[in-house]
Amino acid sequence: MLKNYRTVYQGGEGEIVEKKSRFIATVIPAAEEEEALAFIEAMNKKYWNATHNCFAYVIGERNEIQRCSDDGEPSGTAGKPMLDVLLGEELHNTAVVVTRYFGGTLLGTGGLVRAYSSAVKAGLASSVIITKKQGIKLEITTEYTGLGKIQYILAEKGMTVLDTLYTDKVEMTVLVPARELEGLKAAIMEGTNGRVRMEEGETCYYAEIEGKNRVLED
Template identity: 65%
Template sequence: MDREDRTVYEGGQGEIIEKKSRFIATVKPVKTEEEALEFIESLKKKYWDATHNCFAYIISGGTPLKRCSDDGEPSGTAGRPMLDVLEGESLSDVAVVVTRYFGGTLLGTGGLVRAYSGAVRAGLDASVLITRLRGIRLLIGTDYTGLGKIQYLLGQRGIKTLESRYTDAVELSVLVPDEEIEVLKQEITEATSGAAKLEEKEKCVFAMIDGEPVILEGK
């Protein structure tokens, strides 16, 4: 992954109706093409009686892997528009299947593109999307005199505390994006006149979920 990217933390399902045709979008986070293909096959089995099960997925890497299928719809009216929505949201490591139950009225090329695009957006609206960041867990040791200054600096950068311990001194554990670590350490050192103890711990990939920092991958 890049320094930061967007992905699906928790998949969801959305549905729209166009001229009595049902379009059901199911979204899932995936890490490999094998996972994506297994997910697609499971949906085809679940919705075996559907008119179409179109799909799109993007797997991150040096060169992202992108695949899509119209599954019998006119060429370019389903899979490509679905992929365009994922790309427009800058998402990776995600797969989506849009299941269509034909309602008896033809939608035309433009109508199909709008319907499949709209279904994917409905699926994403029902999912939890996150921005993954590469960073470092920083351990900050301070006395109570320096605590307020440190909390102010963290607040200015939108950095929330992962863990905290209060004894005769204070120990804070925070997740800091790679590009901010050196500047933050310098600011804390200057604000506390060198009294704060700073220790870089493990590198990790993290995200803010419901306003709280969550480690996704430790390295």
């Protein structure tokens, strides 16, 4: 499990025009190759009358799967430049299709490379890109007398409380960045004079979305 990696949280669409040729880039998140292939098939059906539907995708935390296609464009002028943009942005689990409607003027090798690269960048600019970070769900159980101090420490360190259960005791589930776990536990133990119980829960990924830390599915 990587400590953090960049990916697309919400896909988008961008378009550029180069010498009357339209280049439409559609971007989606894709955690599995099957998702990417189904997406490519759907784009081929949606833009069935296009001159080309070129694609690129990277799958896996370490980009174990990398595929691209020129779809009839001169070799190396579409798919590879598209893939290079995804890799250059250090994105994972991302797929993009660039649809071209030929405008009547040949762009040449360099022109095609620039156009397809620019189209992907336009598609990414309209997408929501996040950095997924490794976290731990820390289960904290305390008496009510220690709650205030714990809440102060959590707020001071900017921790996200995922859930709180109030019974004869207080049980809290806190999202903690993996690298800050030991420091937080030590601070809580010191702040409560050890009158607290903490258990490390599941490891998860989270990201800051719309100003809040949210737990994400792997």
